[in-house]
Amino acid sequence: MELVSVLVAIVAGAALAGGVGAIVVEQNHPDKVVEQRIDEGVKAQEPEVLDYGSR
């Protein structure tokens, strides 16, 4: 059981690092600036019917 606890601790740490890492990457990846410019362009020419969402 001790071994399992240690394994759980390792997986928990890895998951936390992965989760936070995914957010950090999503917020800072090199295309972010390009995406922001595209967003601004989209806002300037927004469609007549707003999307409920996108896949």
Added chain:
Amino acid sequence: MRPNGLKLYATCAALTLAALAPVLWPGYVLVYDMVFTPEQPVNAAAFGLGDALPRAVPVDAVVALMTQVVPGQLVQKVALLAIVFAGALGAGLVVPTDRTGVRIVAAVAYSWNAYVAERLFIGHWTLLLGYAALPWVAMAGLKMRAGEPHAWTRLVLASLPAVLSAPGGILVLGTALATAGRRKAWQVLAVGVVLNSPWWVPSLLHDGLSDPSGAEAFSARAENWGGPVLSVLGLGGIWNAEVVPASRANPALPVITLLLLAAAVFGLRELAKRLPVWPLAGLGAFGAVLALIAVLPGGVAVLEAVIEHVPGAGLLRDSQKWVAWLALPFAIGLAVAVERLRARLLVAVLLLGLLPDLAWGGFGRLEPVDYPADWAVVREKLADQPGDVAVYPLSAFRRFDWNDRRTQLDPAPRHLPGTTVVDDSLSVGGEVVAGEDPRAARLRAGDLAGIGWVLVERGTPGRVDENLLARLEKVHDGPELALYRVPGAVPVEPNGPPVAPVVLAWVAAGSLIGTSLLWRRLPVGRFAAPRREE
């Protein structure tokens, strides 16, 4: 077995605050389908008597009545906090154990997961109220199975938050059937049919058919390299990428999902010695299959055929919601699996760590804002005035600067008095899914029959036909809204379902709720022989 100490309650409160603290700020959280207003109108549509398919019945009626007494923002805050707190507490209490740590793992697993995050961020609060009710319904169902007196009254009361919406009502019915067992199935079905009647009766009286073209657009979606199957098995996979937390792209997630599921199955085997959990687990598996139906080979065609020909089958369109049935067996199975671990609370940390971006209202996703003063002015002008209101631009959704340009449902039908007609067609990635309101279809064709007022919402995408406005009489011209009177408007007769069966449904549901409350309080209920329950 009772929960020991206040630790479980404190944990649930902490989880609630961790997820939703920003919601406590003054104002209204307006994201996607979640709309609250200071005072929602009590009108025919709220009770299922409008022209459109009653999608928000009975919740609109209940919120409308509540906001006559308390401000809408208070109702919203209580509802949102209750989702996380009650869901977590219920899951913790379901587990038959003396160890608080085990209950805490169940509470965290049930309330801090992708399903809760994604459905919160898309504003499906009524669905989540149903989700939060599931553990309580499961406890009531297990008491019914055990033949405890008054257990059916528990089932009725535990189901109340869920039956505010059609999916919630179906979720609790499934859970109650799975937990109460075959011998009590008829009692459970009778309760479910009556409690859910305020939405299914008016739905049946409409033709109830939806546009099948949304089957693929609303199907489950892959959130990482694990594909839609592992996304759904990890309780995520909602169709809309915009509401998915960034942490769902965690490359370790598919592997961890499989490990956690395996642990949950192991725990369910242990739990089966104490509780009849296999029907609940079977329901969870069924929910996962249903959630994945549109991504299975041939699934879209089947779904489209069903939606096109079966009234009410539109409920299957956003089918990922049915994976809610998997969450409870997963949470309690996982909790029991770690019962013997010394470091079991690390599993709770793992679950929190897997989804850090549910915290603090998704870091800006759930942020209250105030309605601009124009909305109150227009509401005042329309008070006690005859004539329905048509809202432009023609689009179901809005994006205002005052709400940080979040996508939100048009608040007009819930903000303005009387009946408001809005475009109910949906656009998903440019593909338009047709709406169901015939009056909205007439508006799209430029027909203002039966419309007494035209409201133009400014600062949101979409164009308004200036030629149309030129024929109208302007009565308010504010920075956010413009209101026009339609000269010579002739009111049209409501074309909703017949009133009598709908009223009967409400009376039946209300009577059952009232009887349950009285049965729990009156001597006749308290001293009734247990045999009566069987």
